[in-house]
Amino acid sequence: MNFEMWPFQEEMLNLFKDNRFVITKCPRQVGKTTTTVAYLLHATLFTDSQNVAILANKGSLARDILAKYQLAYENLPQWLQQGVITWNKGNVELENGSKLIAASTSSSAVRGGAFNIVFLDEFAFVPANIAHEFFNSVYPVISSGKTTKIIIVSTPNGMNLFYKLWSDAVNKKSNYVPFEIHWSMVPGRDEAWKEETVRNTSERQFQQEFETLFLGSSNTLISGIKLQNLTYKEPITNHDLLKIYEMPIKEDGESNLKDHMYFIAVDVSEGKNLDSSTFSVIDVSTTPYRQVAAYKSSSISPILFPSVIYNAARMYNDAYILVEINNNPQVADTLHHELEYENLLKVYTGNKNHNNCLLVSNVALRWVLKCHLRSNVLDVPT
Helix, strand or coil, rough: CCCCHHHHHHHHHHHHHHEEEEEEECCCCHHHHHHHHHHHHHHHCCCCCCEEEEECCCCCHHHHHHHHHHHHHHHHHHHHCCCCEEEEEEEEECCCCCCCEEECCCCCCCCCCCCCCCEEEEHHCCCHHHHHHHHHHHHHHCCCCCEEEEEECCCCCCHHHHHHHHHHHHHCCCEEEEEEECHHHCCCCCCHHHHHHHHHHHHHHHHHHHHCCCCCCCCCCCHHHHHHHHCCCCCCCEECCCCCCCCCCCCCCCCCCCCEEEEEEEECCCCCCCCCCCEEECCCCCCCCEEEEEEEEEEEEEHHHHHHHEEEEHHHHCCCCEECCCCCCHHHHHHHHCCCCCEEEEECCCCCCCEEEECCCHHHHHHHHHHHHHHHHHHHHH
């Protein structure tokens, strides 16, 4: 059966052929997997010794893609087929030395291997901690050669690593070539089809699954559309995972709360490569407030994290710190008792039958009162 391609599918294949790094943002059910499988089939049949990794957010999905490759191969005329050495649900090896493996996207999926093509399907649906670890391990595999390729194809799923890779490609901050497929490019999909789909699902679901907007899987405090429009700024320097956007402005003479006061909001995790421990440094001297530095690590332990916060706070004019301690009070306790840092706002939860308490130093209380008087936003207990 001939593969009668739509125009955007032809463009996809040409991009795969002519570029090493391609990232495709596309809606559901547009034939993206079939098109990519056709490219991989051609590459492995007509080029010797091609090593291809088919990776997806789930191992079962990766094996389904390999099964599509096998089905396409089986339906080729015999004179186009190569001899087969290995043929199972997870691996294919052809007589010309070309090999394909199918696996889930994990940090160890391709570590230690040498691949000519890595195909990442539905990369936006890989959990954030796994996606970052995987990318750190797979990129050396790709960058080791001059012709190796990485192909990323996915429907958006919030503002994660796929969103960052897409944004960098669009803004020409990376070598990835971006390609976007709109639902209207598929024959038969018109405004009447859209209205029917929205009526049977929802406007939000249609925006994410077919309009390919980076909305996330649930509603957020700030609209996803607003988040997309926020200005992205490159840090002026990076220091041990601390991204610095503005250097601290030092005060002259005696300390004055009105002159370049900084505030640090801290979120603590367990340091087990799951959620990240983060903090943001905010210049609250003038309005609107500005983020001047940010830190993020999923592997730093609560034992080491206080020292990082302490050093950043001292650097930014002894910034005032607010630490979230719902799950782990160790970071706040270390800052307060061992490092003896005074400008600390420490929020803790006691008995469930009592209200949360706010523990502040005298200087920090002055800052809270100042903000309260300025904006009437904070409710400060007497």
